[in-house]
Amino acid sequence: MENLIALVNRLQRACTALGDHGEESSLPTLWDALPSIAVVGGQSSGKSSVLESVVGKDFLPRGSGIVTRRPLVLQLHRLDEGREYAEFGHLPRKRFTDFAAVRKEIADETDRETGRSKQISSVPIYLSIYSPNVVNLTLIDLPGLTKVAVEGQSDSIVQDIENMVRSYIEKPNCIILAVSPANQDLATSDAIKISREVDPKGERTFGVLTKIDLMDKGTNAVEILEGKAYKLQFPWIGVVNRSQADINKNVDMIAARRREREYFSSTPEYKHLAHRMGSEHLGKVLSKHLETVIKSRIPGLQSLINKTIIELETELSSLGKPIATDAGGKLYMIMEICRSFDGNFKEHLDGVRPGGDKIYYVFDNQLPAALKRLQFDKQLSMENVRKLITEADGYQPHLIAPEQGYRRLIESSVISIKGPAEAAVDAVHAILKELIHKAISETAELKQYPSLRVEVSNAAVESLERMRDESKRATLQLVEMECSYLTVDFFRKLPQDMEKGGNPTHSIFDRYNDSYLRRIGSNVLSYVNMVCASLRNSIPKSVVHCQVREAKRSLLDHFFADLGKQEGKQLGTLLDEDPAIMKRRLSLAKRLELYRSAQAEIDSVAWSK
Numbered sequence: 001m002e003n004l005i006a007l008v009n010r011l012q013r014a015c016t017a018l019g020d021h022g023e024e025s026s027l028p029t030l031w032d033a034l035p036s037i038a039v040v041g042g043q044s045s046g047k048s049s050v051l052e053s054v055v056g057k058d059f060l061p062r063g064s065g066i067v068t069r070r071p072l073v074l075q076l077h078r079l080d081e082g083r084e085y086a087e088f089g090h091l092p093r094k095r096f097t098d099f100a101a102v103r104k105e106i107a108d109e110t111d112r113e114t115g116r117s118k119q120i121s122s123v124p125i126y127l128s129i130y131s132p133n134v135v136n137l138t139l140i141d142l143p144g145l146t147k148v149a150v151e152g153q154s155d156s157i158v159q160d161i162e163n164m165v166r167s168y169i170e171k172p173n174c175i176i177l178a179v180s181p182a183n184q185d186l187a188t189s190d191a192i193k194i195s196r197e198v199d200p201k202g203e204r205t206f207g208v209l210t211k212i213d214l215m216d217k218g219t220n221a222v223e224i225l226e227g228k229a230y231k232l233q234f235p236w237i238g239v240v241n242r243s244q245a246d247i248n249k250n251v252d253m254i255a256a257r258r259r260e261r262e263y264f265s266s267t268p269e270y271k272h273l274a275h276r277m278g279s280e281h282l283g284k285v286l287s288k289h290l291e292t293v294i295k296s297r298i299p300g301l302q303s304l305i306n307k308t309i310i311e312l313e314t315e316l317s318s319l320g321k322p323i324a325t326d327a328g329g330k331l332y333m334i335m336e337i338c339r340s341f342d343g344n345f346k347e348h349l350d351g352v353r354p355g356g357d358k359i360y361y362v363f364d365n366q367l368p369a370a371l372k373r374l375q376f377d378k379q380l381s382m383e384n385v386r387k388l389i390t391e392a393d394g395y396q397p398h399l400i401a402p403e404q405g406y407r408r409l410i411e412s413s414v415i416s417i418k419g420p421a422e423a424a425v426d427a428v429h430a431i432l433k434e435l436i437h438k439a440i441s442e443t444a445e446l447k448q449y450p451s452l453r454v455e456v457s458n459a460a461v462e463s464l465e466r467m468r469d470e471s472k473r474a475t476l477q478l479v480e481m482e483c484s485y486l487t488v489d490f491f492r493k494l495p496q497d498m499e500k501g502g503n504p505t506h507s508i509f510d511r512y513n514d515s516y517l518r519r520i521g522s523n524v525l526s527y528v529n530m531v532c533a534s535l536r537n538s539i540p541k542s543v544v545h546c547q548v549r550e551a552k553r554s555l556l557d558h559f560f561a562d563l564g565k566q567e568g569k570q571l572g573t574l575l576d577e578d579p580a581i582m583k584r585r586l587s588l589a590k591r592l593e594l595y596r597s598a599q600a601e602i603d604s605v606a607w608s609k
């Protein structure tokens with residue numbers, strides 16, 4: 001089960017390295033989910049001594065007044081063998097083997113945050129101790145609770161310390177080590193008071209009684225230690241720490257522990273309790289409890305880690321892939337992004353995404369309506385027909401049929417079809433342009449690179465403009481072709497018709513009379529209507545051929561050709577990502593790595609249960 005606590009320590013240290021202290025981060029933190037043990041108590045209650053004897057090392061700063069002015073997060077790591085050493089979170093990879101130097105660094109690091117004042121700070125100091133003489137534990141040493149402010153301290157200090165201590169121990173995953181001195185009335189114990197406040201049922205509070213050896217002669221702590229004076233959920237644990245005289249004489253921890261063992265086993269009042277007294281027992285009890293708590297939390301931890309991983313992955317994928325460093329990689333990346341955009345654009349035309357149907361609407365509604373509006377019958381009014389026929393005849397009236405007049409009348413009508421033809425070209429161009437903008441905004445990768453987005457969008461629109469020009473030329477040519485060469489068959493039928501319905505006896509002088517001209521007008525109108533019906537079908541073909549089909553085929557061809565000529569540096573400017581995004585991606589990737597390794601570790605522990 002020690003692996004389990006080692007795992008917790010590893011995870012906690014990893015979180016610390018990322019600055020994940022459980023306060024500022026928007027993500028749920030491992031720190032919040034993992035249990036820890038906080039040591040609380042009044043000033044000089046023996047708190048540091050308890051901590052030191054659990055650790056088995058003499059390393060905490062001591063002195064009168066408020067010595068502990070910052071929380072100390074202490075992680076104990078059991079080593080199977082080797083020399084013991086300490087490491088600080090703020091000095092990674094620097095190993096301390098001299099514990100007097102550790103004590104000095106704690107004091108110095110406290111001063112760095114608070115100055116040399118007697119103020120306190122809630123920013124913790126992280127310290128790891130690796131030793132064959134410890135059990136795996138995470139402990140938090142908190143500044144001692146005090147009743148009055150001493151000189152040089154603000155009046156609020158008493159409350160400030162209490163608030164800070166509370167902020168740690170009120171977390172439901174905090175196991176409280178409430179230290180009370182036996183030579184003071186338990187009723188006045190600061191530790192018991194504050195722990196009862198945050199843990200009324202005593203489900204996570206361990207009572208530690210110090211200074212049992214300093215009790216007045218004739219009194220003892222049996223009532224308390226047996227849980228008769230003040231009952232806690234877990235049995236009280238009595239300890240005998242080194243006295244000030246011992247410290248001054250440099251009595252070492254090992255000797256102190258031996259003496260403590262002897263004290264309990266040889267003092268008649270405590271003999272029957274000796275097996276569950278002392279610092280060593282305290283360490284074991286705490287370790288065992290921590291394991292039980294963590295075990296019960298594994299499913300919750302797993303789901304927290306999994307949830308965070310999903311969130312990180314989602315955010316990371318929304319930021320897109322990181323940029324390749326070499327020119328080839330960059331070119332490939334740009335081509336990939338362009339392909340994705342081109343794919344989206346085609347999907348709009350092919351009906352996978354909406355918008356392509358608007359083109360058919362142009363052919364089926366807009367174009368026929370515009371052709372209808374041309375009103376050829378007005379163009380072919382009696383006066384107009386008379387005017388054009390007589391003008392075409394010139395000084396010599398036509399002899400058999402007004403050939404020239406017919407041509408001019410047809411041309412003047414057919415030429416007006418250019419207007420609707422051009423409008424159809426423009427309408428389809430506008431739709432294609434709109435679809436380009438849609439496809440651009442739907443291409444997630446382009447959001448990542450604003451310069452590339454602008455370039456691709458410009459290149460696509462420029463291509464469309466070229467296609468529109470070509471489409472206009474081809475479509476107008478269709479109309480012009482109708483003017484250039486008339487369908488002879490249509491006119492060959494006319495004399496027969498005339499013979500059937502006309503007056504064969506009319507003289508050459510009747511040639512400009514109304515009925516004759518009306519007949520010409522109606523012949524021209526039927527011919528123009530026939531041309532119109534044919535163009536109504538061929539204009540869409542020309543528009544689709546020149547614009548839609550071409551856009552699907554070669555929208556970015558020019559852009560790709562230019563791209564091939566560019567150097568790595570120019571390609572880099574196309575991929576000039578927002579620096580904030582790059583930074584965010586890096587930090588997310590780092591965090592994801594941590595959570596993934598945490599997931600793998602915790603999963604392996606969970607499966608091996």
Ligand SMILES: Nc1nc2c(ncn2[C@@H]2O[C@H](COP(=O)(O)OP(=O)(O)OP(=O)(O)O)[C@@H](O)[C@H]2O)c(=O)[nH]1
Binds near residue numbers: 064143242
């Ligand atoms: N004889 C005896 N002395 C003890 C015992 N526990 C602590 N002391 C002494 O009491 C004094 C205060 O102990 P600390 O461990 O520094 O107390 P603290 O709660 O950490 O105090 P602050 O850091 O000031 O909050 C020291 O001189 C210790 O040697 C004990 O069990 N027996």
